[in-house]
Amino acid sequence: MEKITLPKGTKDIGDPEIFIWYHVENIVRKEAAHFHYIELRTPLFEQTELFARGVGEETDIVQKEMYTFLDKGGRSVTLRPEGTAPVMRSYLEQSFHIHNPRMKYFYMGPMFRYERPQAGRMRQFHQFGFEAIGFQSPAADAEIILLADRIYKKIGLKNIRLEINSLGCKKCKPQYLEALKNFLRNQAAQFCRNCSNRIETNPLRVLDCKNASCQNILHSESFPIIQNFLCDDCLTHQNHVIGILESAQIHPVINPYLVRGLDYYIKTTFEMKTEELGAQNAIGGGGRYDNLSDALGVKGIPGVGFAAGMERIILLLQKQSESKAFFQKPFIYLSPLDQQGEDVLLRLSIVLDENSIPFHLDFSDKSLKYHFKNAQRMDASFIIIAGENEYQTKTYTLKNMLSGEQKVVSQTTLIGDLLEAYQNVKNT
Numbered sequence: 035m036e037k038i039t040l041p042k043g044t045k046d047i048g049d050p051e052i053f054i055w056y057h058v059e060n061i062v063r064k065e066a067a068h069f070h071y072i073e074l075r076t077p078l079f080e081q082t083e084l085f086a087r088g089v090g091e092e093t094d095i096v097q098k099e100m101y102t103f104l105d106k107g108g109r110s111v112t113l114r115p116e117g118t119a120p121v122m123r124s125y126l127e128q129s130f131h132i133h134n135p136r137m138k139y140f141y142m143g144p145m146f147r148y149e150r151p152q153a154g155r156m157r158q159f160h161q162f163g164f165e166a167i168g169f170q171s172p173a174a175d176a177e178i179i180l181l182a183d184r185i186y187k188k189i190g191l192k193n194i195r196l197e198i199n200s201l202g203c204k205k206c207k208p209q210y211l212e213a214l215k216n217f218l219r220n221q222a223a224q225f226c227r228n229c230s231n232r233i234e235t236n237p238l239r240v241l242d243c244k245n246a247s248c249q250n251i252l253h254s255e256s257f258p259i260i261q262n263f264l265c266d267d268c269l270t271h272q273n274h275v276i277g278i279l280e281s282a283q284i285h286p287v288i289n290p291y292l293v294r295g296l297d298y299y300i301k302t303t304f305e306m307k308t309e310e311l312g313a314q315n316a317i318g319g320g321g322r323y324d325n326l327s328d329a330l331g332v333k334g335i336p337g338v339g340f341a342a343g344m345e346r347i348i349l350l351l352q353k354q355s356e357s358k359a360f361f362q363k364p365f366i367y368l369s370p371l372d373q374q375g376e377d378v379l380l381r382l383s384i385v386l387d388e389n390s391i392p393f394h395l396d397f398s399d400k401s402l403k404y405h406f407k408n409a410q411r412m413d414a415s416f417i418i419i420a421g422e423n424e425y426q427t428k429t430y431t432l433k434n435m436l437s438g439e440q441k442v443v444s445q446t447t448l449i450g451d452l453l454e455a456y457q458n459v460k461n462t
């Protein structure tokens with residue numbers, strides 16, 4: 035029979051990599067709690083219309099990358115490709131804009147995009163994201179960026195570049211789009227087919243094109259820089275955001291090409307990048323999306339947020355840190371020699387659990403040599419051996435894996451000794 039394998043672009047995440055995921059997830063949850071962003075868990079699939087209207091019909095995500103299918107009731111549903119539109123859908127559906135309009139959310143979980151898989155680009159990948167809805171102030175943009183920066187730093191990531199741009203607002207964006215279209219029209223024949231099709235319908239998307247020759251044309255001297263078109267309001271907004279960041283020792287670089295692949299952004303956009311992951315260099319990004327609620331049928335709800343890619347963060351962390359530092363190891367390896375040993379150690383495991391001492395209980399159908407090797411592989415600090423003899427004498431054989439010292443201890447003194455040793459290990 036043919037072997038069943040993982041679907042392309044997906045991955046099993048287990049021992050030992052899962053411990054790095056726990057490390058990242060724990061920091062995200064902790065920072066969310068400190069900044070009081072509350073978790074929202076939205077469904078993994080939504081009505082297709084949400085992303086078509088929210089993310090934008092002209093985007094790569096909607097045109098090429100969505101996992102869309104008809105359910106058995108004939109409704110078109112889509113596996114979520116991103117987290118912001120579902121959060122806004124939930125906010126509006128629950129009428130927060132009427133009774134409690136200022137909300138701070140975070141989310142964490144899998145997203146789905148039908149992309150060409152490669153290192154750091156998956157079809158099922160994971161994001162965590164933060165959204166501040168109902169806030170107009172540029173300080174909200176700065177808080178989101180500051181929060182992202184703090185999370186990356188606490189995770190232990192180094193050498194991350196923050197790029198920032200403004201996409202203008204309803205007032206000034208149209209003039210910029212006109213100038214951009216003129217620039218693009220002049221070179222229309224040289225762009226790839228996809229880009230030439232988008233010049234009239236959605237020229238900003240041309241800036242996202244990954245094709246090197248399109249990028250070359252864009253990086254010419256006559257390219258219109260959006261900063262020259264921003265209205266006073268947008269310019270003040272941008273300067274205010276950058277000013278707050280600078281005073282927090284975060285130094286963004288303005289990148290006029292940074293438009294991001296989703297249609298809903300206005301004013302601030304930003305991205306965190308690394309030089310160490312090759313082509314998949316963005317490890318997170320976001321911006322202000324005051325137009326998103328309009329696309330979903332409720333006018334004028336401001337919002338700002340960011341999303342970060344877990345897989346890329348973990349790849350980077352593996353490059354920059356000693357992965358072993360994140361592993362959770364059993365402090366004690368419990369090795370039964372026979373059925374009575376199993377009985378003794380199973381009961382001991384409950385006491386260890388009550389004292390919050392992590393352990394690994396193996397079972398008796400292997401040799402002692404195997405158990406020693408296994409305990410070594412798991413980097414356990416102690417091994418406890420028990421069999422018929424220990425069952426009769428109410429003792430355990432305890433061996434310190436580091437020093438090799440082995441002794442027989444009574445049930446009454448064991449837990450006290452272990453707790454002390456565990457505290458010492460935790461404190462070092």
Ligand code: AMP
Nearest residue numbers: 154155156159316317318319341342343
């Ligand atoms: P986006 O929603 O496209 O702005 O993505 C936000 C972050 O998610 C990016 O900066 C990446 O770190 C990550 N990301 C996006 N698409 C993928 C993917 N296909 N595979 C892995 N990570 C991704």
